[in-house]
Amino acid sequence: MAIHPLAGQLAPHDSLVNIPELMTAYYLKKPRIETHPEEQVSFGTSGHRGSALLVSFNEDHILAITQAIAEYRQAQKITGPLYLGKDTHALSEAAFKTALSVLTANNVRVRIQLNGGFTPTPVISHAVLTHNKIQSDLSDGVVITPSHNPPEDGGIKYNSIKGGPADKDITDRIANRANELLGKKLEGVKRFTPEEVEKSGLIEPFDYINHYVDDLENIIDMTSIAKAKVRIGVDPMGGSGIHYWEPIAKKYGLDITLVNPEVDPTFRFVPVDKDGRIRMDCSSPYSMSGLLKLKDDFDIAVGNDPDYDRHGIVCAGSGLMNPNAYLGVAIEYLSQHREAWPNDVQFGKTLVSSGMIDRVVKGLDRTLCEVPVGFKWYVESMFEGSMAFGGEESAGASFLRKDGTVWTTDKDGFILALLAAEILAVTGKDPQTLYLEQVEKYGQPFYKRIDVVATPAQKNILGALDTKDVTQTELAGETIESVLTHAPGNGAAIGGLKVSTKNGWFAARPSGTENVYKIYLESFVSEEHLAELEKEAKILVDSVLKA
Structure with missing residues (x-):
C-alpha cells in the first residue's frame, strides 16, 4: 500500500471526525441485523468494535451486550462487583453511561474510577485479579474501548473472573444472546434512567489509580530506575x-x-x-x-x-x-x-x-x-x-x-x-x-505484514483450511518444514495457516472486520528473500482459495 502524503503530519481540520454527528448516530441509528449482518454484534479477538456512523457500534448494541453480560454473570453466580473502565474515545463515554444503566437495572454492583475518570485496560485486569485473590465474591470486568482504532470507533470487551479477555465460548454466548435481544427489538433488556442509576446505591467509586500505582514496585524494579x-x-x-x-x-x-x-x-x-x-x-x-x-x-x-x-x-x-x-x-x-x-x-x-x-x-x-x-x-x-x-x-x-x-x-x-x-x-x-x-x-530478521483483498467466501475457506490443502513442498527456494493450521503451543485452530522453512515463514489469516486476509512474513536471509516469500505466499494462498 502506498504511503499517504500526509503520513506523520497532523490531520487537516476538515478531516477530523464530527463529534456531534457521531454522538447523534450513536443514539438515533438502529442496527438492521436481519438485512445487514455486518450490523450484528460480533466479538473478535478483542471484543465487539465498530462505529456509530456505520451502525456497528450504537446504543442498541451496548444495551444488548450489557444485558447479555449481566445474564451471564447471574448464570455463573458471579456476585462480586463488576470493574468497569473506559478510554478516551468519544463513543466510550456514551457507551459507559449506557452500560451503567443496564448493569444497575440488573442489580450489579459496579466499580468506576473516582470522579468518573478514565480507566486503562490493564488496570481493570489488575483490579479484578487483586479482588479475587482475597475476596470470596468473585468479580469480573468490562472495558469500553476500541483500542488504537480511529476516533470515530467504539469498542466493548468482557474480562472474565480470571482478569483477561473472555474465551470464545463465553463471548459467543454473549454475542448470540445480544443478537437475540436485538432481533426482539430489545425486549428483555432491563434499563434504569440516570436518576435511578444514581439512587440505586450500586455505583461504587474506586481509586483505580493508587490501587494500581502502589503495586507497581512488585513487578518493576522502580528503585533501580530512580x-x-x-x-x-x-x-x-x-x-x-x-x-x-x-x-x-x-x-x-x-x-x-x-x-x-x-x-x-x-x-x-x-x-x-x-x-x-x-x-x-x-x-x-x-x-x-x-x-x-x-x-x-x-x-x-x-x-x-x-x-x-x-x-x-x-x-x-x-x-x-x-x-x-x-x-x-x-x-x-x-x-x-x-x-x-x-x-x-x-x-x-x-x-x-x-x-x-x-x-x-x-x-x-x-x-x-x-x-x-x-x-x-x-x-x-x-x-x-x-x-x-x-x-x-x-x-x-x-x-x-x-x-x-x-x-x-x-x-x-x-x-x-x-x-x-x-x-x-x-x-x-x-x-x-x-x-x-x-x-x-x-541473525537479522526481515519482517512484513500485508493485507490482500478477499471475498467473505474466500475468508471462510482460509479460516477452515486443513494441512492437506497445501501440496507444495518448497517455498522461496527452501524445503517446507511445517504447515500448521493449529498452534503448537495449545492445539487451538489458528483460523488460517502458517508455512515454515529453515530461514523463513509466512502466515495467512482472514481479517475479522474487513474483506481482506492478512499475510505475515519473515525471512532470516535478506529483503530479496522476503520479497520472494511474499510472491510465493500469495500464489500458494490463491491456489488454495481457488481449489
Missing part, C-alpha cells in the same frame, strides 16, 4: 493512562516528562498513520512521529494507545523499536533478572510474532509456547503462573510479578514501558542496543 536517574519521556497519545504518570513519578521518584497533556476525542494532536487516517497506534512511526522528534531529549521515550494495552518504545539516537524486536529483548532480560521465576516457566508468543523470539528462547534453554492471535490464549497460563510472559507482534504484552505470581492477564502498556527504563537502568544498555546484540548472535 537511582539511575533515567530520563523518561511519555506521550499518552490522549489515552486513558494520562493521569497515572504523575502519581508514578511522585511515588517512586522517577524523572518522567509528559510531552503532551491533551485529551480530545478528535485526537487532532496525533499525526496521521500511513493510510492518512488518525490511528493512535504506538507501534507506528507515523502516529508516533511527534514523540520521535523528541527522542534525543530522553534516555527512553514511550507511547501508549488509548486503553493502554499497547506500548511503543523509543530509544535515544535510534528511534522507535520494532515491536517484535522489543519482545525478544524483554524476554531475555526478564529470564535473567527475575530470580524467583521457575526455570520451567513458559514464554508465550503468537504464531505471527517474529521467529527471533523462538531463537532467543531456545538460546536461553527456556520453553516457548506458540498460540493463535489474541491475548485470550494466554489468560489461563498466566493466571496459573505457568507462563511468565505473553506477547503479541502488535505491541502488546504482559508478564508475571517478581515473585512469579500473576499481575494482569491482559496486555499492559505501563509495565512494558517501565521495563524499558528498568533494562537501561540495570544493564546500562537501552533495549535497541540489546536487540542488535541478539541480531549478532541469532
Whole structure:
C-alpha cells in the first residue's frame, strides 16, 4: 500500500471526525441485523468494535451486550462487583453511561474510577485479579474501548473472573444472546434512567489509580530506575493512562516528562498513520512521529494507545523499536533478572510474532509456547503462573510479578514501558542496543505484514483450511518444514495457516472486520528473500482459495 502524503503530519481540520454527528448516530441509528449482518454484534479477538456512523457500534448494541453480560454473570453466580473502565474515545463515554444503566437495572454492583475518570485496560485486569485473590465474591470486568482504532470507533470487551479477555465460548454466548435481544427489538433488556442509576446505591467509586500505582514496585524494579536517574519521556497519545504518570513519578521518584497533556476525542494532536487516517497506534512511526522528534531529549521515550494495552518504545539516537524486536529483548532480560521465576516457566508468543523470539528462547534453554492471535490464549497460563510472559507482534504484552505470581492477564502498556527504563537502568544498555546484540548472535530478521483483498467466501475457506490443502513442498527456494493450521503451543485452530522453512515463514489469516486476509512474513536471509516469500505466499494462498 502506498504511503499517504500526509503520513506523520497532523490531520487537516476538515478531516477530523464530527463529534456531534457521531454522538447523534450513536443514539438515533438502529442496527438492521436481519438485512445487514455486518450490523450484528460480533466479538473478535478483542471484543465487539465498530462505529456509530456505520451502525456497528450504537446504543442498541451496548444495551444488548450489557444485558447479555449481566445474564451471564447471574448464570455463573458471579456476585462480586463488576470493574468497569473506559478510554478516551468519544463513543466510550456514551457507551459507559449506557452500560451503567443496564448493569444497575440488573442489580450489579459496579466499580468506576473516582470522579468518573478514565480507566486503562490493564488496570481493570489488575483490579479484578487483586479482588479475587482475597475476596470470596468473585468479580469480573468490562472495558469500553476500541483500542488504537480511529476516533470515530467504539469498542466493548468482557474480562472474565480470571482478569483477561473472555474465551470464545463465553463471548459467543454473549454475542448470540445480544443478537437475540436485538432481533426482539430489545425486549428483555432491563434499563434504569440516570436518576435511578444514581439512587440505586450500586455505583461504587474506586481509586483505580493508587490501587494500581502502589503495586507497581512488585513487578518493576522502580528503585533501580530512580537511582539511575533515567530520563523518561511519555506521550499518552490522549489515552486513558494520562493521569497515572504523575502519581508514578511522585511515588517512586522517577524523572518522567509528559510531552503532551491533551485529551480530545478528535485526537487532532496525533499525526496521521500511513493510510492518512488518525490511528493512535504506538507501534507506528507515523502516529508516533511527534514523540520521535523528541527522542534525543530522553534516555527512553514511550507511547501508549488509548486503553493502554499497547506500548511503543523509543530509544535515544535510534528511534522507535520494532515491536517484535522489543519482545525478544524483554524476554531475555526478564529470564535473567527475575530470580524467583521457575526455570520451567513458559514464554508465550503468537504464531505471527517474529521467529527471533523462538531463537532467543531456545538460546536461553527456556520453553516457548506458540498460540493463535489474541491475548485470550494466554489468560489461563498466566493466571496459573505457568507462563511468565505473553506477547503479541502488535505491541502488546504482559508478564508475571517478581515473585512469579500473576499481575494482569491482559496486555499492559505501563509495565512494558517501565521495563524499558528498568533494562537501561540495570544493564546500562537501552533495549535497541540489546536487540542488535541478539541480531549478532541469532541473525537479522526481515519482517512484513500485508493485507490482500478477499471475498467473505474466500475468508471462510482460509479460516477452515486443513494441512492437506497445501501440496507444495518448497517455498522461496527452501524445503517446507511445517504447515500448521493449529498452534503448537495449545492445539487451538489458528483460523488460517502458517508455512515454515529453515530461514523463513509466512502466515495467512482472514481479517475479522474487513474483506481482506492478512499475510505475515519473515525471512532470516535478506529483503530479496522476503520479497520472494511474499510472491510465493500469495500464489500458494490463491491456489488454495481457488481449489
